[in-house]
């Protein structure tokens with residue numbers, strides 16, 4: 145059985161999104177910037193997509209800027225707020241320790257340019273505390289950027305409360321909502337969000353397309369220079385087909401959000417319930433504040449990568465926070481941020497499921513994981529030491 149359980153990494157393009165985009169890859173290929181009527185159809189499609197995306201977020205269409213994805217939207221939001229702040233002598237930026245690297249690395253670059261960055265601790269439950277944010281805010285704070293939902297452990301932050309606090313202090317607030325869009329209700333007005341990033345491929349649109357919402361009055365800095373597309377704020381001929389697909393996918397996800405959630409939650413809960421029976425395992429992040437589909441657990445005495453390779457042999461696509469793509473052996477910065485010891489963080493597993501998964505697939509995962517964990521523990525010198533009492537169990 146093949147089981148795709150890595151929806152936080154990317155999702156399958158939906159039939160709705162594919163059908164919506166196909167005409168723009170075939171007959172309707174005009175450049176939206178061209179003046180003849182043939183290109184008007186592409187221009188109109190862009191406008192319609194902008195209205196759809198705006199409606200899903202309760203934004204105004206003029207507040208939506210299409211980008212190449214979540215990373216670019218994060219970069220542009222953060223750099224824009226930093227430049228705007230610097231012009232007023234404000235060079236302090238606040239974020240958290242468990243953001244996506246698109247946020248953390250952008251902040252690190254600004255730090256080298258002379259900005260001061262405060263990264264808030266995240267509590268063991270995977271949720272940032274409002275009082276920590278309040279204590280970190282300074283006279284010269286130019287931006288607060290805190291993710292809506294974490295991509296590794298799925299915990300959701302108190303976005304409306306953070307928004308209200310920032311608005312009261314007149315500090316721009318950006319949220320990376322890539323893991324939330326299409327999966328949770330988002331209302332940029334009610335939540336007092338000034339800027340927000342989304343990415344199509346996390347909700348069944350193709351890769352390489354995303355959007356930045358920037359509230360009217362936010363001054364954006366260009367990341368990509370060139371033509372006057374996106375009201376002069378993001379140059380480059382628009383990815384019309386991708387944008388149309390993203391709008392269709394977002395609308396579909398938002399319309400079916402309740403029923404998708406109702407389908408995903410029992411599958412997720414069964415995974416948690418059954419995999420928790422493995423001795424010396426731990427669920428990462430509070431289940432109280434959680435996106436529907438993300439399951440993150442640690443199993444003591446094993447390496448996450450070995451687990452992934454063996455799951456792959458069993459047809460299961462999953463992910464682990466540890467030993468990332470860079471080839472380094474560092475465990476996930478997210479798991480360390482919520483206070484897990486290195487040894488424990490190394491044995492992590494992320495299963496991210498969606499509405500395309502079935503209970504049969506969940507049962508396959510449940511039937512497979514415990515045996516692999518046991519097999520790996522039997523080979524593990526660390527597990528041997530734990531068994532002999534030569535080192536203490538940490539979970």
Ligand SMILES: *Cc1c(COP(=O)(O)O)cnc(C)c1O
Pocket residue numbers: 152153212213214215216218244246291293294295320322323343344345346352353354
């Ligand atoms: C996937 C992801 C991104 C990056 O989006 P891309 O479209 O792949 O650039 C940013 N933030 C979070 C939380 C993500 O999960």
